[in-house]
Amino acid sequence: MNAGSRPDFDPRDPLGIDDELSTEQLAIRDSVRALCRDRVQPYVGEWFENGELPAARELARELGGLGVLGMHLDGYGCAGMSAVDYGVACEELEACDSGLRSLVSVQGSLAMFALWRWGSEEQKQHWLPSMAAGEAIGCFGLTEPDHGSDPASMRTSARRDGTDWILNGRKMWITNGTIADVAVVWASTDEGIRGFVVPTDTPGFAAPEMRHKLSLRASVTSELVLDDVRLPRDAVLPEVTGLRGPLSCLNEARYGIVWGANGAAHSCLRAALDYSTSREQFGKPLAGHQLTQSKLADMAVRVHNGRLLALHLGRRKDEGRLLPQQVSFGKLDNVRGALEVARTSRTVLGANGISLEYPVMRHMTNLESVLTYEGTSEMHALTIGAAMTGVQAFRD
Template identity: 65%
Template sequence: MDPLALLDIPSLLSDEERDIRTTVERYLTEHVRPHVAEWFEAGALPREIARELGGLGVLGMHLEGYGCAGTSATAYGLACLELEAVDSGIRSFVSVQGSLSMFSIRRYGSEAQRQEWLPRLAAGEAVGCFGLTEPDFGSNPAGMRTRAVRRGGDWVLDGTKTWITNGSWADVATVWANTDEGVRGFLVPRGTPGFTTRDITGKLSMRASVTSELVLDGVRLPDSARLPEARSLGAPLSCLNEARFGIVFGAVGAALDAYRAAADYAGTRVQFDKPIAGFQLTQRKLASMALAVGTGALLALHLARLKDAGRLKPEQISAGKLNNVESAIAVAREARTILGANGISLAYSPLRHANNLESVLTYEGTSEIHALALGHALTGIPAYR
């Protein structure tokens, strides 16, 4: 029995939500899943996947207008679940495109910026990235060294961003910089003089994903490149909360896929004259994993309903990311033990998921930072300051 069916979770979804989930799952099963292990091994992702996912309608699907589908947060979360069930790198591309790049433009950009970029990004005709993290400032973005200085009617940007998903693919980068007036956001198009990218290689995780460094060396931009509604560090942090929400569901997808791989294997792998699914220790592992997947899904669905009602708080997103990612890593690792030595092969997904989830545990706020965010909410004392 599927872990979600065990707790009758599909009955909590509307017909439209089930249809969207099924559509995304069917597309990924036919067009992406057969290739993802090969992409992971090669450490590469084909650029054409951007247009394919745009055609599917998942890029910025939770945003309104400008070619976006305007779905509910719940539907977007279910799409993220199916995307990460295939690979965290695929879900990460969609999250960065829609919840970081597109959301930053939709929420904080000018009408001209929205008209120029959002329809192309939604269709996958253009790719976006989000430049906040720096080599020395990850968990503490307020200390960023990237600076933007006014020069007449223009701005000049200098600095470096790192661990930027979609970086070298990006036709437009949302770059955050300190100014004399506080943190501001800028749209930096590909080809702008002084703006270069370099892919980060040698990764042991998120290999089916493009990860880059952004270098800004005297990049001159007109004031029209500034996001006019972004006036503090709160702007990029609100974008991160949009992306973290998708992770709450995505982690459930990775765990679900790892469970399914282990359960299928246990039903066919024969030792001591019977399938290993018939042994008590294996059943104990399957039961624990199924409960972890089911409870993670219920938590994700509850948070989605709160978001759709306009009541979701940042600390609740932290609770969802912290719980579901840590739980998903544990499930993926346990699933690998059921597969035995075969579990280290790319023919099976659990160890690939476990490796990817190490990145998911770290980006969009480390597990430690989310634990401190919860501690702050519970005690009123900000321990990280």
């Protein structure tokens, strides 16, 4: 290629990564971006300030109509798209707000994936088509008040009573819980840890919404309360026993976070670039000062390295070669990197960086939760360390 035919440098895609995406993937990105632009972005600052997601059910139906709920699953009304397709959607959803991507991740990668991978045919037929359409909302009950990173020590229990199961316990920090129609709840039994499909109108089940959050405020976060919840024998997920079940679901959700967190970072970079080129200080645009340009360059390197990492992992997933430790690598690095970008972007915007008129502080506080959920940064570091050394350090 001669110099005259080189493409122009695009400050929003400096490495030309869009060239690595298919026409279909670019169309998915544009469709999700348009939904976010029209249906969420005008209101999300107010939702965040008020600590609510009033349009959750309506948004779920629109997302279902777009085909993004369980989009990487096959059959049962799911779109059957690739891992990279799903990643591109997650990137755009979280560029809008982490709470929106969380709604989609919990629905598709946790609740729906648990049913799709470990459920009976009857369970799949009953729940998955309506969940894919956004007509039914799911949640995933694993984390407990006293057991986050150590799910093997969960206290929620299920015991047999004749042919039925009786569930008792508490789950905490459950996205979608209050608005869910079905909960996939993991409980300790005499047979080991089992998963249960719990319709939320079952007597003894309650899901009070958790308030007073300073992060993920435009998201429904709940406690699950199970007091002698009686379920029929066919409520148990039949195809798995032990932590392999919930951990396989978490791995799916973590993969989406690799893309999503980078979307939040990209949104912060765009905000800093737009602001610095329009704001004047000392007689010229803020972007004309050396320190600002250095910050923009550092943020761009971090964001687009993160995009390359996500794309690489997505292609490995589509090839069936993605390891859980590699997902931990991506989640650890891209979330930490996104926080760095958000904090640097805030300094570029100065005092305006804390205003909800701009997305930066909202992303920054949301990412503090993303750093912790689906495995804390410490747990992912230990996962990588154990894989590198062959020595487990979780219980030392």
